[in-house]
Amino acid sequence: MASEVYEPFRKGLPPLRKYWRTLWNRRAFIAEYSRSELHEQHFDSVFGQVWLILNPLLLSGVYFVLIVIIGGHSDTTRYGHLTACLFLFYLVANTLQGGVKSVTAGQRLILNTAFPRIMLPISATVVAIFKFIPTLLIFAILRTVLGLPVGWQMLWAVPIILITVIFSLGAAMLISCINVYFRDIANFLPYFTRTLLYLSPILWEASAIKPQLRKIELVNPLFSILDSWSRAVVHAQQPHGSALVIAAAWALGIFLLGTYFFLSREREFAVRV
Amino acid sequence: MSNSIHTTGDLAVSVQHLGLTYTTTIDRRPTLKSRLKSMGRGTKQTRVVRALDDVMLDVHYGSVLGVVGSNGAGKSTLMRVISGILPPSQGKVEVFGKVSTLLALGVGFSPSLSGRENVQLGGLAAGMTRREIEDHFDEIAEFAELGDAIDAPMRTYSSGMYARLAFSVAVTVKPDILIVDEALSTGDAKFKEKSLNKIKELRSDSRALILVSHALGTITDICNEVVWLDKGKLIQRGNPDEVVDAYAKFLHVGKSAAINEDV
Numbered sequence: 112m113a114s115e116v117y118e119p120f121r122k123g124l125p126p127l128r129k130y131w132r133t134l135w136n137r138r139a140f141i142a143e144y145s146r147s148e149l150h151e152q153h154f155d156s157v158f159g160q161v162w163l164i165l166n167p168l169l170l171s172g173v174y175f176v177l178i179v180i181i182g183g184h185s186d187t188t189r190y191g192h193l194t195a196c197l198f199l200f201y202l203v204a205n206t207l208q209g210g211v212k213s214v215t216a217g218q219r220l221i222l223n224t225a226f227p228r229i230m231l232p233i234s235a236t237v238v239a240i241f242k243f244i245p246t247l248l249i250f251a252i253l254r255t256v257l258g259l260p261v262g263w264q265m266l267w268a269v270p271i272i273l274i275t276v277i278f279s280l281g282a283a284m285l286i287s288c289i290n291v292y293f294r295d296i297a298n299f300l301p302y303f304t305r306t307l308l309y310l311s312p313i314l315w316e317a318s319a320i321k322p323q324l325r326k327i328e329l330v331n332p333l334f335s336i337l338d339s340w341s342r343a344v345v346h347a348q349q350p351h352g353s354a355l356v357i358a359a360a361w362a363l364g365i366f367l368l369g370t371y372f373f374l375s376r377e378r379e380f381a382v383r384v
Numbered sequence: 385m386s387n388s389i390h391t392t393g394d395l396a397v398s399v400q401h402l403g404l405t406y407t408t409t410i411d412r413r414p415t416l417k418s419r420l421k422s423m424g425r426g427t428k429q430t431r432v433v434r435a436l437d438d439v440m441l442d443v444h445y446g447s448v449l450g451v452v453g454s455n456g457a458g459k460s461t462l463m464r465v466i467s468g469i470l471p472p473s474q475g476k477v478e479v480f481g482k483v484s485t486l487l488a489l490g491v492g493f494s495p496s497l498s499g500r501e502n503v504q505l506g507g508l509a510a511g512m513t514r515r516e517i518e519d520h521f522d523e524i525a526e527f528a529e530l531g532d533a534i535d536a537p538m539r540t541y542s543s544g545m546y547a548r549l550a551f552s553v554a555v556t557v558k559p560d561i562l563i564v565d566e567a568l569s570t571g572d573a574k575f576k577e578k579s580l581n582k583i584k585e586l587r588s589d590s591r592a593l594i595l596v597s598h599a600l601g602t603i604t605d606i607c608n609e610v611v612w613l614d615k616g617k618l619i620q621r622g623n624p625d626e627v628v629d630a631y632a633k634f635l636h637v638g639k640s641a642a643i644n645e646d647v
């Protein structure tokens with residue numbers, strides 16, 4: 112007869128094929144949990160959706176005024192760039208924000224049910240994606256109003272969003288795991304995301320950066336992502352091949368690191384949370 | 385849940401030389417800040433709790449095993465290892481069949497969600513399908529007798545209501561191996577009797593039951609075998625009357641007083 116054997120686990124990754132199978136069997140949980148999370152945060156109501164869009168829109172308005180005041184280059188393209196990049200940045204920031212406490216907040220479930228813990232940061236990522244989708248529609252309207260150029264190059268948006276999601280998921284796994292060991296990481300997170308916002312080509316354009324500061328491009332994972340994003344959806348241009356490669360490499364690297372870190376630690380969560 | 389038929393006497397759970405160690409921080413909440421501080425002073429920041437120590441145990445189909453012991457004896461920890469939630473630190477646990485997918489407390493993991501949503505999410509997390517949950521839901525709600533409260537957020541539940549729902553989930557999904565950890569004796573007298581009857585009803589099937597309870601009367605009444613855990617060690621195992629007697633003596637209370645205890 113089939114039996115389940117529980118023994119002390121070896122360090123490193125659990126058997127991946129089996130892990131994947133149990134995870135796939137529980138995909139309904141991810142859908143349902145994300146849905147109830149969105150419901151709880153009122154994002155399934157009209158008001159919640161309006162707020163979701165209004166928040167980055169207002170923020171981009173404020174930043175735009177700021178750019179005008181400090182005498183920067185300001186026109187409709189600039190406003191389009193600012194808004195598009197803020198929307199994508201919020202996809203990353205919301206994933207991190209929702210993901211960081213996903214494991215520690217699921218304490219009760221972790222202590223009383225056997226399931227692949229990775230479902231928790233994945234659900235947080237799905238929630239952030241659902242918050243991102245309406246802002247995409249708003250940007251589509253906005254860019255028409257602003258009269259931004261149109262072209263097939265805008266289709267690059269699809270792989271760029273994919274890269275962003277993979278990056279965010281990896282980062283969410285990483286910090287949700289770290290937060291189990293250091294519970295104050297969640298408190299540092301807002302400072303971290305704020306810094307990332309200023310160091311990314313959102314308030315300024317990637318092409319405007321001083322050559323001496325060009326290194327940011329390599330150390331800030333969002334640099335290449337946002338640069339490519341802005342070229343594709345704002346300027347309707349082909350993103351630089353090098354930027355795409357750097358972006359994809361960052362995303363894959365963080366994703367693999369996050370997965371490895373999470374999977375090799377998660378069996379310990381129940382005795383730690 | 386599973387279609388396999390077990391016959392009375394088959395081995396359901398085999399626990400061999402099981403040890404489990406919790407690693408906790410001395411601080412209530414581990415933080416980076418406190419870690420950096422203690423690094424400067426070179427103090428140790430982890431505390432090791434040996435919750436189970438060389439526990440040997442067999443559970444057979446068609447029998448009811450009672451587990452008694454003081455608070456902190458390691459009863460819940462043992463249940464978590466058998467359910468596959470905690471990997472053992474030493475030894476081995478072998479489980480033949482499907483364990484109750486939810487330990488009672490997994491229900492209600494999210495206080496802001498309703499009882500209904502908690503049952504659904506808990507079930508999905510444990511690997512049940514939407515269909516299975518739907519099929520059982522009415523039965524669960526009916527057994528718990530919560531009425532409209534099933535759609536209220538669980539933070540508004542009293543501990544009795546909470547326990548009713550948890551118990552209903554545990555007994556309704558009909559696993560091969562059912563674990564009831566202290567969810568049995570909460571609730572009012574009427575519900576208690578109802579849940580006792582439910583347990584007795586389940587006992588007749590070819591199923592293995594593990595009951596953790598402080599209600600020694602119930603334990604002697606229903607169980608075929610009882611184990612007594614203390615500080616992670618298995619102190620005694622055997623005939624319910626004998627073990628409960630010994631345990632009651634250990635507690636320095638007369639047996640009758642302990643039996644009437646309800647918590």
Ligand SMILES: Nc1ncnc2c1ncn2[C@@H]1O[C@H](COP(=O)(O)OP(=O)(O)O)[C@@H](O)[C@H]1O
Binds near residue numbers: 433455
């Ligand atoms: N998540 C945990 N982290 C650290 N220590 C724990 C945890 N859960 C239980 N313990 C410790 O393990 C021991 C056994 O606990 P438990 O199994 O809950 O006992 P019981 O259910 O018999 O009351 C206790 O000393 C308790 O403090």
Ligand SMILES: [Mg+2]
Binds near residue numbers: 461566
């Ligand atoms: Mg307990």
